[in-house]
Amino acid sequence: MTAESTVYRAERVWTLDAERPRAEALAVRDGRLLAVGTLAEARAAAGPEAREVDLGRATVVPGLVDAHAHIHGLGKSLTTVRLEKAPSVEDVLQRLAKAPASSFQGDWLLGKGWDQNEWPGAAFPGRNDLDARFPATPVFLMRVDHHAAWVNGEALRRAGITRDTPDPPGGRILKGANGEPTGVLVDNAMDVVEAAIPAPTREQLETRLRAALERCAQVGLTGVHDAGMDLQAFRTLQAWDAAGTLPLRVYAMAAGQGEQRHAYLEQGPWQGRHLSMRSVKFLADGALGSRGAALHDDYSDEPGQRGLLLLSPEELEARAQAFMARGFQVCIHAIGDRANTLVVDVLLRGAERTGTQALRHRVEHAQILRLEDIRRLGAAGLVASVQPTHATSDMPWAETRLGRERLKGAYAWRTLKDSGAHLALGSDFPIENPDVLAGLYAARTRQDAKGWPEGGWYPEERLSAAEALEGFTVGPAWASFEEARRGRLKPGLDADFVALSEDPLEGPAAALVDARVLATVVAGAEVFRAAG
Structure with missing residues (x-):
C-alpha cells in the first residue's frame, strides 16, 4: 500500500447501493473506491500508511451531477452584469451603469x-x-x-x-x-x-470557464452535462483535460443548432479522461416565460400566439437522424406541448430508422406534455431530463400562461417517472442557480425557499427524498452511459462523492435550504473544501 491511499470517515455515508445502502467510511486510491463500509474495513483496504480525513458529522453521498446546464453561460453570467431578481427597469439601468470591465465583449x-x-x-x-x-x-x-x-x-x-x-x-x-x-x-x-457581437477573446473564454467550474465545485457538483457546447469552449476543455487540469467531469452535448454541427459530425463521438462528447443537443422551441414555447393551442394570456418552432419539423428530423447514424445520443430541448409531441415523434421514428434505441435519446426539459405523450415517452424508455427549480421559479405565473388544464401534464416528474421514463435532474444553470441542494429541495417539496405554497404546487408530482437524490446521481450516470462507473458508492467505482452538512435522505427537506457543501471530491481529488 502507498501513501496515495486515503480514508474518508463521516457520520453517515449513503451509497445508493441496494446491497449495502449505508456505510461510515470510504477508502480511495488512484481515483477509485477501494472499500465502502465500516471504518475498520476502509482502513484495512487502504493500508497503515493511508491518509485519513475525518468529515465529522457530515453526510456523504455519491457525486452530484447536473444533467442539464451551460458551463460557458454560467461563466458569462458570473463575469458580466447580473440582472437576476432586478425588480424594475430602473434597477437594471442602475446595474448597467456600474458594469465591470469584464461585462464588455469588444x-x-x-x-x-x-x-x-x-x-x-x-x-x-x-x-x-x-x-x-x-x-x-x-x-x-x-x-x-x-x-x-x-x-x-x-x-x-x-x-x-x-x-x-x-x-x-x-x-x-x-x-x-x-x-x-x-x-x-x-x-x-x-x-x-x-452575429454582430465580437467573439470573446481566448482570455475571456478561459476566465469564464474557470469561474464556472469553480462555482460548480463549490455547490457540490462533481459533474455537469453541458447542453449544447460551442466548439471554442469544447476545444479549451479538451486541452485542459489532456493536461489533467479539468477539475470536474463534463458530459458535453455538441451544439447542433448552428453551423458548428458539421465539425462535430465529422469528429464523431469523443472520449477523454474527464471530458466526453457522445451526444448532441437541438432546440425544438423557445421558453414559456418569453412565450416562445410551442403550444398546440393559444397561450391563455395572449390569444393568437402559440409560440415558435426553432427548426422546421423536417429539418429537426433530418439533423437528428444524421447524428443518430453517426453514433450520437440525441437530446432535444422541448418546453411546450406541441414541441414535446414533435420531439417524441422525432426520437422514436429516428431511433427505429437508424436502429439506435440503445443510445438512450433524451427529451431535455419535457416541461409541458399532453398525457398521451408522457405515456409514449415512458413506454419507449426515453430519458426525461428535467429541472426541479424551473417549476418553483415558474409557479407564480405558469397558470396564467397555460391555464389549469394544461398544467396537468406540466413539470410532471412523478407522472413521467411512473410512465417508465428515466429521470435525470438538473438546473439549466445559469437560467437557474447552480445550487444542487436547491434542486433536491424543489424536487421533494415543489415549494420556494420560504415554504410557499403550503403543501407544495401540484404536490402529487413531488419526488421522494431517495428519488430526488437518485435524480442527481444514478439518473445522470445512466443518461450518460456511466452507470457502471458512477452514480453509487461501491468498491471499484470512481471515487466521486460529496460531503454535506445535512442529510438529504433522512433529514427534513426544509434543512436543505440552509445546508452547506463541506467537500467535493472527483476521482479521489478534493476540488473543493469549505473553510472552517
Whole structure:
C-alpha cells in the first residue's frame, strides 16, 4: 500500500447501493473506491500508511451531477452584469451603469438575467430606456431563460435590423404600434444581433470557464452535462483535460443548432479522461416565460400566439437522424406541448430508422406534455431530463400562461417517472442557480425557499427524498452511459462523492435550504473544501 491511499470517515455515508445502502467510511486510491463500509474495513483496504480525513458529522453521498446546464453561460453570467431578481427597469439601468470591465465583449455591453415577470405590469421592456443611457454603446441583455434579448438602438443598427426587417424563421422581432422594433428579440431573432457581437477573446473564454467550474465545485457538483457546447469552449476543455487540469467531469452535448454541427459530425463521438462528447443537443422551441414555447393551442394570456418552432419539423428530423447514424445520443430541448409531441415523434421514428434505441435519446426539459405523450415517452424508455427549480421559479405565473388544464401534464416528474421514463435532474444553470441542494429541495417539496405554497404546487408530482437524490446521481450516470462507473458508492467505482452538512435522505427537506457543501471530491481529488 502507498501513501496515495486515503480514508474518508463521516457520520453517515449513503451509497445508493441496494446491497449495502449505508456505510461510515470510504477508502480511495488512484481515483477509485477501494472499500465502502465500516471504518475498520476502509482502513484495512487502504493500508497503515493511508491518509485519513475525518468529515465529522457530515453526510456523504455519491457525486452530484447536473444533467442539464451551460458551463460557458454560467461563466458569462458570473463575469458580466447580473440582472437576476432586478425588480424594475430602473434597477437594471442602475446595474448597467456600474458594469465591470469584464461585462464588455469588444465594445458591446453584455448582461443577463432580466425577467419582466418580476416587474410592475410584467410587460416586456423597450429600447428607449437603454437608448437614453447608452446612445452609442451597443447593449445586449439576455433574458433569464436565454430565449429573448433586450437590446438598444445601437445594437439594432449594427445588426441591420429596421422596421422593414421580417421575423426570421423561428424568431420574433417585437415591433411597436409605429412599426419600429421595440428592442426585444425572441429566440432565433436574437441570432441576428449576436452575429454582430465580437467573439470573446481566448482570455475571456478561459476566465469564464474557470469561474464556472469553480462555482460548480463549490455547490457540490462533481459533474455537469453541458447542453449544447460551442466548439471554442469544447476545444479549451479538451486541452485542459489532456493536461489533467479539468477539475470536474463534463458530459458535453455538441451544439447542433448552428453551423458548428458539421465539425462535430465529422469528429464523431469523443472520449477523454474527464471530458466526453457522445451526444448532441437541438432546440425544438423557445421558453414559456418569453412565450416562445410551442403550444398546440393559444397561450391563455395572449390569444393568437402559440409560440415558435426553432427548426422546421423536417429539418429537426433530418439533423437528428444524421447524428443518430453517426453514433450520437440525441437530446432535444422541448418546453411546450406541441414541441414535446414533435420531439417524441422525432426520437422514436429516428431511433427505429437508424436502429439506435440503445443510445438512450433524451427529451431535455419535457416541461409541458399532453398525457398521451408522457405515456409514449415512458413506454419507449426515453430519458426525461428535467429541472426541479424551473417549476418553483415558474409557479407564480405558469397558470396564467397555460391555464389549469394544461398544467396537468406540466413539470410532471412523478407522472413521467411512473410512465417508465428515466429521470435525470438538473438546473439549466445559469437560467437557474447552480445550487444542487436547491434542486433536491424543489424536487421533494415543489415549494420556494420560504415554504410557499403550503403543501407544495401540484404536490402529487413531488419526488421522494431517495428519488430526488437518485435524480442527481444514478439518473445522470445512466443518461450518460456511466452507470457502471458512477452514480453509487461501491468498491471499484470512481471515487466521486460529496460531503454535506445535512442529510438529504433522512433529514427534513426544509434543512436543505440552509445546508452547506463541506467537500467535493472527483476521482479521489478534493476540488473543493469549505473553510472552517
